[in-house]
Amino acid sequence: GGAFPDGSVWDQSSHGPTADGRTKPEVIARGSGTYAAASPEDHNGEGYREFDGTSVATPLVTGAAALLLQAHPGWTPMMVREALMLTADSAQMPDNDRGWGRIDVLAALAYGPSDVGEATPSIRPRLVVSPNPATGSALVDFRNIGGGPAHLELYAPSGRLLRRLSLASTSEPFTLDLGSGAHGLIPGVYLLRLHSAASEASTKLIVR
Incomplete structure (x- = not known):
């Protein structure tokens, strides 16, 4: 999902639950007034422009996942997902508007699932x-x-x-x-x- 700078949900962000009752979205990220890299054909001459919507919130979460994998190469995709969700700002009370909340990348980097053994990930x-x-x-x-x-x-x-x-x-x-x-x-x-x-x-x- 997408969020405004103050953390409130962007007005065009999708809401849950899914048809089978699962809580959605899982997390949200900034999706309004976000300054990010742009294609050569679509920027202000500096290589950047302002974006809005879940089409910017989604790559922000993807980038966060990439940072987690770089810092913790032994983590599985499910562990990355768990770290992002359980360190988000609404993790204690998830709902169908914000999910588990706005991601906190620094907190996710410091998160330590008890079953992560980076030295020997293949034998645990x-x-x-x-x-x-x-x-x-x-x-x-x-x-x-x-x-x-x-x-x-x-x-x-x-x-x-x-x-x-x-x-x-x-x-x-x-x-x-x-x-x-x-x-x-x-x-x-x-x-x-x-x-x-x-x-x-x-x-x-x-x-x-």
Whole structure:
């Protein structure tokens, strides 16, 4: 999404939720009165011009993601997404106007997901959930070290095992259905645990 310099949402920025109930946008960036590089055919003679809209907010977020990958080459795309979302200025209370809020690139650069091991990124198990907090569903990104059968367990705040899913040996992200209404998970902090014969990882999942 796009934002005015004061952080309010640009009037032509799209709003959520999606048809399946997911919170959108995920983040916003400045989309009004932004001075940026322009093509040779479209500038004031200095190589720059003022832009408005999500067509400038989007490349700003893309550039932020590129900076994160340069600073943290061991991060996966899901980790970059998590860092941008969870350090944005509305991360504690996401909504369908601002999403998780206006990005804070310096805060995202300093963000440290517990499963990032830059020295040995290829030999560590990984379990990342996004968005987090989540409502209705969440995307689970995992790495199963050594292949073979793996299981994902979801525990209630009380410690009770709620679900146990069998995962393929390949590490493909998938959508975890959190349910809705009377059949959904009540708001709270849950534990996700990934384990196989060769590895184990866990992370907290906040359900709103």
